[in-house]
Amino acid sequence: MTQDNGPRDDENGTPDEPQDPMKEMLRGFLGDAVDSPEVDEMLRSLGMQGGVPGAAPGQTPGGVPGMPGAGEAGANPFAAMMAGNPAAFGALQAQVQAMFNADDSAVNPDLARDVARRVAVAGGDPSVGETAQRDADQVAQVASLWLDAATEFSALDGRARVVSRSEWVEATLPTWVQVLTPLAEGVNNAVAGSLEGRFGDDPETLESQLPPGMLPPGMDLSAVMGQMTPMLRKMSASMFSVQLGQAAGALSREVVSGTDVGLPLVEGEEVLMVPANVREFADGLEIDPAEVMLYLTVRESARQRLFAGAPWVRSQVIEAVRAYAADMRLDTDSIESKVASVDPTDPEAMQSALGDGLFHPEPSEAQRQALARLETWLALIEGWVDVVTDRATASTLPHAQALAETVRRRRATQGPAEKTFSGLVGLELRPRRMRDAANLFAAxxxxxxxxxxxxxxxxxxxxxxxxxxxxxxGYVEAWGRNEPGEATGTDFDAELEALLRDAQGQAEDSDGSSGSGESEGPGESGEDPGRT
Structure with a gap:
């Protein structure tokens, strides 16, 4: 392009310094608000070359008169809002910084946490005071005593803690990020790949996808494209993080405890209870809320005893979720069509388009296997908790059976939050077969x-x-045959030792008959194969 369409200096008619491409793109959103020192500082802090050294405050060399968004701030309502509302500008700055300051990981934990907390407090998030904590301590002590008589797993070292909904988000979000990162990577690659494919490597392709007049004449589009790819990947990571935050925040309004969904979301041996949700659980039951809290604390304590006493259970469940997420198939055709239908410069439109429907309705065979493993683990955990809680409360709580039935009904019907989580993240939280698992442990x-x-x-x-x-x-009977002890009277150590002696003797006979000095079979090293 030979013609210089850049702005001219009024005094000497020479072209100004080269325009900053990312800042000129933002001008289409912010108008003259983009020329503020705050925007310059924000872009500089993001490493996006905002501003030019030596420019006067509020002025960016290279402004293009007549461009959309240029001129008075009143010509652009968004710019006027930013100019007259410092708080709104601060919120915008924080959101942009959260997106672009994030590292290259597939999930932005800070953004997910911020969104989840906003959802958690929507409609109210009662704080938890010292009185509630003292009551929880007493309830946890009673629950621990009852469980001591009902299970072989030892009492927990951690204390009980009552939390608000937003505090539940804080306590559980690190595990959500850990288990869903493989899924986020798949989503990010699909979204970013679709956008990159749409823009292509040709600057003219990029220009054709942007609103007319958004880029000033003479702008170096290759500079824009050089920054576009990492920006798109961060944008897709941010979109997934927003979805994760929405799902976790929705769950925080329904769960009654730290691991209520069956997943080991709380690290350590802490018993986490959400009193506001326990009260909602108790509404309409005509049961003393204190009894409801005690029953649910017994359930949570039992689940945490299992995770603490058998640490491999937690790792198996986490890996099962990660395997399920990694095998998740994305509806890439849907992503392609939705991405193609929205303005790539409008993050809100992009988020709305990708708000649901990312996941293919027909899972692959690998995903079915991963889902089966995950559902089995979750069913076994909840089935064991059902049986142990029944043993701990049947003779101590007057409404234990009624509460157990309420839990089963609640578990059988997917609540609004779980539907939200399933739609946004693609993970079913209420596996089938819990009744079969409870029957197994009872048997x-x-x-x-x-x-x-x-x-x-x-x-x-x-x-x-x-x-x-x-x-x-069959499993119960096989346990009696295959496990050493009084059920069969079989001494498995003696049986194993006899088998090893027989194998050693056969090897020695083979050595003597062949005379080759070589042996075959388990004893070829001349050592007892049962030793190392």
Whole structure:
């Protein structure tokens, strides 16, 4: 392009310094507000070359008269709002900084946390005072005593803590980020890839996709495109983070405790309760709210005892969720069509277009397998909690059975928050087969005692699986045959030692008959194969 259409200096007629491409793009949004020192400082802090050294405050060399958004701030309502409302500008600055200051990770935890907290407090988020905490301490002590008599797992080292909905977000969001990062990576790659494919490598392609007149004549589009790719990836990461925040915030308004959804969201041995949601749970039950709180605290304490006493359970569940998320198929055709239908310079329109429908309705075979593993683990955890809670409360709480039935009904119907979470993140939080799992643990206790019921968590190799839920009685009977102890009278250590002796003897016989000095079989090293 040979013609110089850039602005001229009024005094000497020479072209001004080269325009900053990213700032000129923002001019289409902000008008003259983009020329403020605050915007210069914000862009400089973001490493986006905002402003030019030596420019006067409120002035950016290279302003283009007649461009959309140029002229008086009143010509652009958004610019007028920014100019007259410092608080609004501060909010904009914070949101832009949150998006662009983030690292290259697939999820922006700060942005997700901010969105989740906003959703959590919408409509009210009662604070938790010292009185509620003292009551929770007493309730947790009673729950611990009852569980001591109901399970072999030891009491927790952590204390009970009552939290508000926004505090539940703070406590659980790190785990959400951990387990959903593989899914975020897939979403980000799909969205960013669609946008990059739409823009292409040709500057003219980019110009054709932008609103007419948004880019001033003479702008170096290659400079814009050089910054576009990382910006698009951060934008897609921000969109997923917003969705995660919306989903977690919605859940915070329904969960009654830290791990109420079945996932080990709370690290350590802390029992987390949400009194505001417990009160809503108790509404209409005609049961003393204190009894409801005690019952739900027993459930949460039992779940946390399991996670603390068998640490592998937490890691297995987390990895199952990550595997499920990693195998999630995205509806890339839908993403392509939605991305193509919106203005790429309008983040709100992009977020609205991608608000749901990202996930393919027909999962792949790999995803079905991952989902089956995840559902089995979650069902086993909740089934065990059902049985242990029943043993701990059946003779101590007058409405234990009624509360257990309420929990089952609540679990059977997906609430609004879970529907939101499923739609935005693609993860079903209420697995089927919990009743089968509860029947399995009840049968284990009836057949072999409470110690055996809890011993199934000693190692993942002996824990029940989906096949065990298909044949509960078969699993229970096989436990009696395959585990050492009084049920069979079999000394497995002696049996193993005899097998090893036989193998060693056969190897020695082979050495003597061949005379080759070489041996075959398990004893070829000349050492006891049972030793290392």
């Amino acid at each position: 284990m206790e009836d057949r072999h005692g409470a110690a055996a019921r809890d011993a199934v968590w000693d190692h993942p190799d002996i824990a029940p699986d989906a096949a065990a839920l298909d044949d509960v009685l």
